Amino acid sequence: MPIIPEGDRLLTPAEVAAMFRVDPKTVARWARTKRIAAIMLPGGRLRRYPESAVRRVLNGQAVNV
């Protein structure tokens, strides 16, 4: 089954950062340390964040990839 549920929009680092009021770099750090779910683009450098994962954090629930 898909790790990313269908209908789950992917957010850019800038969008996630804006939602949490943190620096985009901080979001990348969360992804690198597995503190928030994220997928890597084929290029292997840029990431996108499933909206559902972001929402889980906003709801104070556990996260993880």
Add this chain to the structure above:
Amino acid sequence: MPIIPEGDRLLTPAEVAAMFRVDPKTVARWARTKRIAAIMLPGGRLRRYPESAVRRVLNGQAVNV
């Protein structure tokens, strides 16, 4: 492209402290003791406060998390 649906914006500890004119540490203490709603950033130490929660307190209404 930049869609940030989450209707409830998040405030930083400093912003909340300024609104109430108290020390940021006091705000953190309120969060620890569940006197004001807050979410913990994935980092695990810093918090953000839903604007709606702060507004409820400012309006003298009950709070709780």
Add this chain to the structure above:
DNA sequence: TGTCATTAGGGTAATTTGGGAC
């Protein structure tokens, strides 16, 4: 193919937190 805003990584400084005590 070339341009260009965005993103990630490294290093360093600043901010924030928790906990105990006053």
Add this chain to the structure above:
DNA sequence: ACTGTCCAAATTACCCTAATGA
């Protein structure tokens, strides 16, 4: 009973450069 301050540790922000992707 509640707040502000002191401390050490963890987290985050800002600097720069290189790579990505539309």
